Amino acid sequence: xxxxxxxxxxxxxxxxAMAQDFSEGSEAKxxxxxxxxxxxxxxxxxxxxxxxxxxxxxxxxxxVRQLGLLRxxxxxxxxxxxxxxxxxxxxxxxxxPFCGRQVEVDGLLIEDPDLGAVNIYLVQKVxxxxxxxxxxxxxxxxxxxxxxxxxxxxxxWFRRDPxxxxxxxxxxxxxxxxxxxxxxxxxxxx
Amino acid sequence: MRMRLLxxxxxxxxxxxxxxxxxxxxxxxxxxxxxxCYYSGVMGGPDAVTGTAHHTCALWCxxxxxxxxxxxxxxxxxxxxxxxxxxxxxxxxxxxxxxxxEITADGLLYHRDGLNYLVVEKVVTDHGITKLNHEDxxxxxxxxxxxxxx
Numbered sequence: 001x002x003x004x005x006x007x008x009x010x011x012x013x014x015x016x017a018m019a020q021d022f023s024e025g026s027e028a029k030x031x032x033x034x035x036x037x038x039x040x041x042x043x044x045x046x047x048x049x050x051x052x053x054x055x056x057x058x059x060x061x062x063x064v065r066q067l068g069l070l071r072x073x074x075x076x077x078x079x080x081x082x083x084x085x086x087x088x089x090x091x092x093x094x095x096x097p098f099c100g101r102q103v104e105v106d107g108l109l110i111e112d113p114d115l116g117a118v119n120i121y122l123v124q125k126v127x128x129x130x131x132x133x134x135x136x137x138x139x140x141x142x143x144x145x146x147x148x149x150x151x152x153x154x155x156x157w158f159r160r161d162p163x164x165x166x167x168x169x170x171x172x173x174x175x176x177x178x179x180x181x182x183x184x185x186x187x188x189x190x
Numbered sequence: 191m192r193m194r195l196l197x198x199x200x201x202x203x204x205x206x207x208x209x210x211x212x213x214x215x216x217x218x219x220x221x222x223x224x225x226x227c228y229y230s231g232v233m234g235g236p237d238a239v240t241g242t243a244h245h246t247c248a249l250w251c252x253x254x255x256x257x258x259x260x261x262x263x264x265x266x267x268x269x270x271x272x273x274x275x276x277x278x279x280x281x282x283x284x285x286x287x288x289x290x291x292e293i294t295a296d297g298l299l300y301h302r303d304g305l306n307y308l309v310v311e312k313v314v315t316d317h318g319i320t321k322l323n324h325e326d327x328x329x330x331x332x333x334x335x336x337x338x339x340x
Binding site for chain 1: 267279336
C-alpha cells in the first residue's frame with residue numbers, strides 16, 4: 001500500500017498545495033502594480049473552456065479561445081490575462097505554440113482579493129520544459145501586423161485596428177454615440 | 191484502513207485529465223469589462239475602468255485579446271468564455287461589440303481556483319451602455335481620445 005501511494009504522489013497526484021511563493025528564480029520585470037508578485041513556475045498550457053466544460057478542439061481553439069496555465073505543483077488553473085507588452089494585449093498568441101505542452105513561465109501574479117483577482121497572471125517569457133532558450137511573450141503586435149496588412153502605418157496598433165476604429169466610428173469614443181458625445185469632446189479639448 | 195486509503199487515492203484527480211464539470215444555470219446582469227485593467231489597477235480604481243470613461247480602452251483590450259468579464263450587480267467578476275456559440279474569448283467579434291454594455295446573460299457558471307467562469311448561452315437583454323461616467327473621470331486612460339487635428 002505504501003508503495004502504491006508513493007507511486008501516485010510521484011505521478012503528480014499529490015494533494016493541492018497551500019498558497020505558495022513562486023518568486024524563487026524569477027527574473028520578472030516589475031510593472032509596479034499594486035498586487036503584483038514575481039512568479040516563475042511550471043505548468044501545462046490548456047484551453048480553459050475545454051478544461052471546464054469538456055468542449056475540446058484539438059488545437060486549443062487555434063487562437064480564438066483563452067488559454068490557461070495548469071500549474072504543476074498544485075494543479076491550480078492560473079489565468080494569463082496579459083502578455084509582456086504595454087499595449088493592451090493578451091497572452092493567447094504567446095502561449096498557443098505551447099498548447100498541451102509542459103512549459104515554464106516567468107512573469108507577475110496578481111493577487112488582490114478585494115477585487116476578486118486570484119491566480120491572474122502577466123506572462124513575460126515562456127519555454128518548454130527542458131528547453132534552454134526562453135521566448136519573450138511580446139509577439140502579439142507582430143502577429144497583429146501580419147494579419148492586418150491593410151492597417152499598416154504609423155502609431156500603435158490600437159489606433160489603426162480596423163475593428164476598433166469601426167466601433168468608434170459607429171458609436172464614439174465613449175460608446176454613447178458620435179453626435180451625443182460631441183459636447184463632451186468639445187469641452188475636453190477646449 | 192487499506193480500503194479507505196485506496197478509495198482516497200482513486201478519488202484524487204488524474205494528472206493531465208480534463209476535469210470537466212456540470213455548470214450551474216445562472217442569470218446574471220452586469221457590464222462587459224476588460225479584466226486586466228480591472229484586476230491590475232493599472233489605470234486606477236475599479237470605478238474608473240468601467241463605463242463610458244473607459245469604453246475606448248475596453249475596445250482596445252478586447253480586440254487585443256485580453257479576457258473580458260461580466261461585472262455583476264453583486265460585484266463579482268465572471269470571466270466570459272463563450273457568448274451564444276461564439277467561443278472567441280480572445281479578441282472575438284461578439285465580445286468586442288458588447289464592450290462596456292450592460293447585459294443580462296443566461297448561461298452556465300463554473301468555479302475554479304478562486305475565479306468565476308461564465309459560458310453565456312443567451313444574451314437575454316442587451317441594455318446598451320448604461321454607466322455614464324466620462325464626465326466624472328474623463329477618458330481613462332487620458333490619451334484614449336486623441337486631440338482632434340486642426
